[in-house]
Amino acid sequence: MAWRNLWRHWRRTWLTVGAMIFSNGLLIFAMSLQFGSYDMMIDNSLQAYSGHLQLQHPRYLDDPKMRYAIDDIAATAARLRRELGLASISPRAAGFALASSEERSYGLQIIGVDPAHEPLVSTLPGLVKQGRYLEPGAAGEIIIGAALARNLKVKPGDELTFIGSGFDDSFAAGVVRVVGIFESGIADLDRALAQVDLAYFQEVFAMQGRGHSLTVRAQHIDDVETLQARIAALLGSNESILLRHWDELQPGLRQAIQADMASNSFMYIVLIVLVAFSVLNTQLMSVLERTREFGTMMALGLQPGRLSRLVMLETALMTALGLVLGIFVGLIINLYLSRVGFSYPGMDEVALKFNLPERIYPAISMASMTLGPTAVAVGSLLATLYPALRLYLLTPIEAMRAV
Amino acid sequence: MARFSLHFKTILTLSWRNLWRNRRRTAIMLGAISVGVWAMIFMTALMRGMVDDMLNQGIRNLPGHIQIQHPEFLDDPNVVNSIDEAHGDLLAALKDDGGRVWANRIRVPAVIASERESRGVNLVGIEPLSETHITGLPGQIAAGRFLESNDDKGLVIGAKLAERLETRLGKRVVVMSQDPDNNIAERGFRVVGIYRAELAAQEEFNVYAARETLQKLLKIEGRVSQIVLVDDDYRDVEALYQRIAQAAPEGVEVKPWYEIDTYLAVMFNMMDGFVLVWVVIIFLALSFGLVNTLVMAVFERIREIGLIQALGMRPSLIVYQILLESLLLLLIGLFIGNLLALITIKPLEDGLDVSIVAEGMAMMGAGSVIYPSLTLYDVVLANVVVVLLGILTSILPAWRASQLDPVRALNTH
Numbered sequence: 001m002a003w004r005n006l007w008r009h010w011r012r013t014w015l016t017v018g019a020m021i022f023s024n025g026l027l028i029f030a031m032s033l034q035f036g037s038y039d040m041m042i043d044n045s046l047q048a049y050s051g052h053l054q055l056q057h058p059r060y061l062d063d064p065k066m067r068y069a070i071d072d073i074a075a076t077a078a079r080l081r082r083e084l085g086l087a088s089i090s091p092r093a094a095g096f097a098l099a100s101s102e103e104r105s106y107g108l109q110i111i112g113v114d115p116a117h118e119p120l121v122s123t124l125p126g127l128v129k130q131g132r133y134l135e136p137g138a139a140g141e142i143i144i145g146a147a148l149a150r151n152l153k154v155k156p157g158d159e160l161t162f163i164g165s166g167f168d169d170s171f172a173a174g175v176v177r178v179v180g181i182f183e184s185g186i187a188d189l190d191r192a193l194a195q196v197d198l199a200y201f202q203e204v205f206a207m208q209g210r211g212h213s214l215t216v217r218a219q220h221i222d223d224v225e226t227l228q229a230r231i232a233a234l235l236g237s238n239e240s241i242l243l244r245h246w247d248e249l250q251p252g253l254r255q256a257i258q259a260d261m262a263s264n265s266f267m268y269i270v271l272i273v274l275v276a277f278s279v280l281n282t283q284l285m286s287v288l289e290r291t292r293e294f295g296t297m298m299a300l301g302l303q304p305g306r307l308s309r310l311v312m313l314e315t316a317l318m319t320a321l322g323l324v325l326g327i328f329v330g331l332i333i334n335l336y337l338s339r340v341g342f343s344y345p346g347m348d349e350v351a352l353k354f355n356l357p358e359r360i361y362p363a364i365s366m367a368s369m370t371l372g373p374t375a376v377a378v379g380s381l382l383a384t385l386y387p388a389l390r391l392y393l394l395t396p397i398e399a400m401r402a403v
Numbered sequence: 404m405a406r407f408s409l410h411f412k413t414i415l416t417l418s419w420r421n422l423w424r425n426r427r428r429t430a431i432m433l434g435a436i437s438v439g440v441w442a443m444i445f446m447t448a449l450m451r452g453m454v455d456d457m458l459n460q461g462i463r464n465l466p467g468h469i470q471i472q473h474p475e476f477l478d479d480p481n482v483v484n485s486i487d488e489a490h491g492d493l494l495a496a497l498k499d500d501g502g503r504v505w506a507n508r509i510r511v512p513a514v515i516a517s518e519r520e521s522r523g524v525n526l527v528g529i530e531p532l533s534e535t536h537i538t539g540l541p542g543q544i545a546a547g548r549f550l551e552s553n554d555d556k557g558l559v560i561g562a563k564l565a566e567r568l569e570t571r572l573g574k575r576v577v578v579m580s581q582d583p584d585n586n587i588a589e590r591g592f593r594v595v596g597i598y599r600a601e602l603a604a605q606e607e608f609n610v611y612a613a614r615e616t617l618q619k620l621l622k623i624e625g626r627v628s629q630i631v632l633v634d635d636d637y638r639d640v641e642a643l644y645q646r647i648a649q650a651a652p653e654g655v656e657v658k659p660w661y662e663i664d665t666y667l668a669v670m671f672n673m674m675d676g677f678v679l680v681w682v683v684i685i686f687l688a689l690s691f692g693l694v695n696t697l698v699m700a701v702f703e704r705i706r707e708i709g710l711i712q713a714l715g716m717r718p719s720l721i722v723y724q725i726l727l728e729s730l731l732l733l734l735i736g737l738f739i740g741n742l743l744a745l746i747t748i749k750p751l752e753d754g755l756d757v758s759i760v761a762e763g764m765a766m767m768g769a770g771s772v773i774y775p776s777l778t779l780y781d782v783v784l785a786n787v788v789v790v791l792l793g794i795l796t797s798i799l800p801a802w803r804a805s806q807l808d809p810v811r812a813l814n815t816h
Contacts, residue, residue: 255763
């Protein structure tokens, strides 16, 4: 009966269902794209350099000074790798130095890394565009960012001298040969970062085996929390080392996503409210014009409860139709976009700022496909409550008199 | 003409009365239109406010609306890539009318060292008197004083940097950079002022000294890195840009802000597109309900429409009548929606605090407080789109109504 009632005014029903299809399709499209870009933003930002987790001295994050270091960093890294059965753990030590080429001098962040394990936690080694990456144990080699190389006017094979201050405030200086130049597209890295071998760094900066961070990369972003718990268990109550989640390492990332989510949610809610209005309109009208009919049915002994269930069922059918067709439309859009990608004029500039590629691809997942349509369905059913509950106020006699 | 106004009066009365025949339906539709229009304007005002803030901050950080510099300087901000201080035609063009602010600036990478720590910074040589209008820096001094003259010997650093260097007001720090011959240029400075900035990154990175003091240190007397200009409004710098570009000597490059920071330019340009897309999407969601209402309104009145047609009303008048009905509905909805938007934006004038996601906002280049910006353009756009597209979507149901065959229509039901 609900089904037949729906098609008494097929135009009205289709218009309402049309509103649902439109919103469902749009919500699926927008959410998939949104989740897709978040995933990429997180992956690209973390993989380039900071990793998923880092072990640091408790004060190092807020105040990255040389003296907040971890003892025996290489040994600690080896022990963790062994006990976790995970190779992607790499020790680093960081210092600041003034580097000079024949023509130029620039301040740079100089990082001591373990060339054997660094490629497992960071994409930077793979982004060496000229020359090659560091070789394990090679003292006196350095790789630098592309912008820095341009500014220093050096190319692979050239020499750089650097001066800085070491762990014990001693004078730290060295002469290194540029073996490679990387280009990550992330301005901060390309402009001011350089890497040397960890052992060499420790020697020049008088670190005595110390380092500043152990960078850990999980196999997948979803494994980070489990891994975090395992490492925390291994460390026990060690007061000189703290495990930092990527949220803490790059607080801007999570917050940019939250800000974006908040504004998007507002838009989604408005859309859903508008659909609910549409449903309310349709159902209230259909109830009102059937007042006589309902009155007759009640006079024949039908309970108001059954009538309001009938009205709810009608909405449910409409919603189901909108849901199925909406998901279908959304899926088609998504499948298309996951082949060609999505982009708009000027997006490359924005994308660069957030470490995104020039085209973004939707993330087709259970959540992105069903969250929006479910909300639309719930909104529609809520909107139908009013017309459905009105039926309880109906008295057969008056209703039958109604025009 | 008289006939026309008589007709108009008739159909206006008809439309108005018809609108209120089914009060509930009209009320629901009005509710939908009002919420839609409110959302259009409210959201747009917030986004505009945020983007305005990003642009203002971004431009203040560049700084300036127009920059004059060595063609290599932006990619390679080295002391070698300097230009002569403003002189000749350029100086005349810069000075030619009041209100506008310009200044010679030096900007070089440097290393700053306290007794405990050293850092890479951006060393900026400024003319303190113009600075208020360029970066607003004097207003951000948290401790000590701002630089006072072009040959002031002091140094002003950010609070964050002071913390990193473990130094404080009155202490000495050493600043190292290079001169054009790649010799280390080094000098001790006393920290005379500490500033706070909205974006922490600036506080840690920018260090200010007086222009002439730096020229001496870097051995570049008479030369500067940039000449920056601030016009009245960043949205409209084209005319000034053209004039300055004409007057600039050979071998220097003149660039407006939107060419220097393309991210800002994209945000600026994209905003109008975003507003339009948002308004249209909301409208589409509304249009289903609108068409629905009209279709139903016509359907209920088939007999009646048939009757007045039989009585001699022209089909075109029926179209007008239904369109007018739709227009009235839209106008009332727009009125309520606009009013709602005004009422909700008003209390937010002092800013919407989003400091929970401050670092995320900083990543986008915006501050942690959003000041909604309600512009006439956006309000007009939203209203015009709703009215135009609203009428457009109403044409079909209205036209169908006018095509009814009076005889058949009278016989339905």
